[in-house]
Amino acid sequence: MAEGFRTFTFPVLLALPSSSDEKYRFLLSAYFEYAPSERAKVSGLEEAALAAVRLSARRLKIASDSTMSVGIYQLCEPRPLEGSLKDMKNAYSIINEDYMEKKATYLSHLRSLNGVKSDNVIAVLTVMHEVNQSEAQIRREGIAAAAQKRESPSTGASLTQRTLTQNDGRADAVYNYRPAELTPPPITIYHPVFAKFLQLMAEPPDPTHEELGRAHEFVCLASAYYRDEAERVGKLSRSINAAVHDGILGTHPLSYTSSKLAPGGVVFSGKTPSGFLTIAAILVLEAKAEIGEAVYSSDEARHIREASCCPALIIGMPGPNIIVSGAVFADKIITQTLTDYISVIPRPNRNNRSPFDDAGYRIAHLFCALKECINNLEVGF
Numbered sequence: 001m002a003e004g005f006r007t008f009t010f011p012v013l014l015a016l017p018s019s020s021d022e023k024y025r026f027l028l029s030a031y032f033e034y035a036p037s038e039r040a041k042v043s044g045l046e047e048a049a050l051a052a053v054r055l056s057a058r059r060l061k062i063a064s065d066s067t068m069s070v071g072i073y074q075l076c077e078p079r080p081l082e083g084s085l086k087d088m089k090n091a092y093s094i095i096n097e098d099y100m101e102k103k104a105t106y107l108s109h110l111r112s113l114n115g116v117k118s119d120n121v122i123a124v125l126t127v128m129h130e131v132n133q134s135e136a137q138i139r140r141e142g143i144a145a146a147a148q149k150r151e152s153p154s155t156g157a158s159l160t161q162r163t164l165t166q167n168d169g170r171a172d173a174v175y176n177y178r179p180a181e182l183t184p185p186p187i188t189i190y191h192p193v194f195a196k197f198l199q200l201m202a203e204p205p206d207p208t209h210e211e212l213g214r215a216h217e218f219v220c221l222a223s224a225y226y227r228d229e230a231e232r233v234g235k236l237s238r239s240i241n242a243a244v245h246d247g248i249l250g251t252h253p254l255s256y257t258s259s260k261l262a263p264g265g266v267v268f269s270g271k272t273p274s275g276f277l278t279i280a281a282i283l284v285l286e287a288k289a290e291i292g293e294a295v296y297s298s299d300e301a302r303h304i305r306e307a308s309c310c311p312a313l314i315i316g317m318p319g320p321n322i323i324v325s326g327a328v329f330a331d332k333i334i335t336q337t338l339t340d341y342i343s344v345i346p347r348p349n350r351n352n353r354s355p356f357d358d359a360g361y362r363i364a365h366l367f368c369a370l371k372e373c374i375n376n377l378e379v380g381f
Contacts, residue, residue, distance in 0.1 A: 005033045005035055006034055006035075007033040008030075008045060009030070009031050010032075010045065010049075010123060011026055011028075011123070012028055012053060012122075012123045012125055013025060013095060013124050014026075014124075014127070015189070023096045024092065025089070026085075027060055028053070029082065030045075030052040032045050032048035041111060042072050042109050042116070043110070045113075045121065046072055049123040049125065050070055062127060068125060068127050071124045072106075072122075073106055073121070073122050073123075074104065074105050075103055075104050075122060097186070100124075104122070106188070106195055106199065108196070108203070140305055140331065141302070142171055143333060144305065144329075162178075168182060172297070172333065174333045174334070175332050176335045184334040187328060187335075187336040190334070193311060193326075196373055197326070197370075200368065200369035201338070207364035211367065212361070214243040214364075215364035215367055216359075216360040217239045218236065218344070218363055219356065221239060222236060223344060223345055223346070233249060233264060236249055237250050244367050245267050245281070248267055248281065248283050249265040249283055250264075266283070267378070280313065280374050281314070281370070281377070284317070296329045309328040309330045311377060312377070313326060313370070313373060321341040321342060322339075323337060324339045325338060344359060346359040
C-alpha cells in the first residue's frame with residue numbers, strides 16, 4: 001500500500017427478506033483505498049462492496065448475475081473488531097431494524113469520504129430475488145380488491161375504522177408501525193427517492209436568496225388565520241407552488257371507478273397509454289396517507305401495479321405544520337413518515353438567527369428536498 005493512502009476495511013451485511021427472523025447477516029469484509037488528493041466519495045465504498053460480493057458469490061451462494069444494490073451506513077459507535085468468520089457473524093447478529101434506526105446514518109453515494117469514520121462504516125447489501133410474478137400479482141390484486149371495499153378516506157381514517165382495518169389479518173392493512181405488528185421493511189429499499197429525501201433533509205444544501213424569499217413568504221402566509229380552508233389554500237398555493245411544483249397545492253379532484261378523492265394538491269408524474277395519470281406526490285390538508293392507497297388500489301391503476309411499486313410522496317399540512325411520508329404498493333401497502341411535524345411558526349432557537357429567519361431556513365430546506373425528489377419521481381415514471 002502506498003504511503004499516505006487512506007483505507008477502509010468494512011463489513012458487508014446481507015439484508016434478509018422481511019419474513020426471516022433475522023434481518024441482517026454478515027457476509028464478508030470489503031476493502032477500499034484512496035489517495036488524500038483524490039475526491040473520493042461514498043460511491044467508491046459501494047462499488048468496492050459489490051465487487052467483493054461478486055468475487056465471492058459462489059462461496060456466498062449468491063447468483064453472480066443477481067441484481068444487487070448496496071447502501072453505506074455510518075454507525076454512531078465503532079464496529080466490532082475483525083475476527084474469524086464465526087466471530088464476525090456472532091458480532092453482527094445484534095443488527096436489526098431497531099438498531100439501524102437508532103444507531104446508523106445512511107450516507108449518500110455523492111457524499112465525500114472526508115469526515116467519514118472508517119471504523120464506523122458498514123455496507124448493507126440487498127439482492128433482488130426473482131419472484132413468481134403470477135403469484136405476486138395475484139396477491140397484490142387481492143390487496144387492491146380489499147382496499148377498494150374500504151370506507152372513503154374521510155371516514156376510513158376514523159378511530160373506529162382503523163381499529164378494524166389496522167391488523168395483520170387484513171390483506172389491505174397499511175404497514176406503518178401502527179400498531180407495532182404492522183412493522184414494514186424500510187421504505188428506502190423500494191425506491192432510491194426516499195433515501196435521497198432523507199439525505200437532503202439531514203444534510204441540506206444552502207438555499208438560494210430566491211428560495212429563502214419564497215420560504216419566508218410561505219411562513220408569513222401559513223402563520224395567519226383564515227376564515228375557511230378555501231381561503232387558506234388560495235393564499236398559500238402561489239408561494240408553495242412556485243417553490244416546489246405547480247399543482248402541489250390546489251383543487252385536484254380524482255375520480256376512479258372505486259372511489260372519488262379530493263386531495264389538497266397533486267403532482268402527476270406521467271400519463272399512461274390508457275389515460276391513467278401516475279402520481280409523484282399528493283398534498284393533503286390533513287395527514288391522511290390512505291388517500292395515496294386509494295389511488296393505486298383503483299382498477300384504473302392495475303397496469304401500474306404490475307410494473308411498479310407505485311412510489312409517491314405524501315405531504316400533510318394539518319394546521320401550521322407540514323409532515324412528509326413515503327408510500328409504496330409492494331407485496332403490502334406501506335407508508336412511513338420521513339419527517340417529524342415541521343412547524344411553520346417562528347420559534348426560539350440556538351443558531352443565532354431570528355425566529356422568522358430560522359423558520360424561513362427550515363421551510364426552505366424542506367421545499368428544496370421536496371422539489372428535487374418530486375422531480376426524480378417524475379423522471380422515473
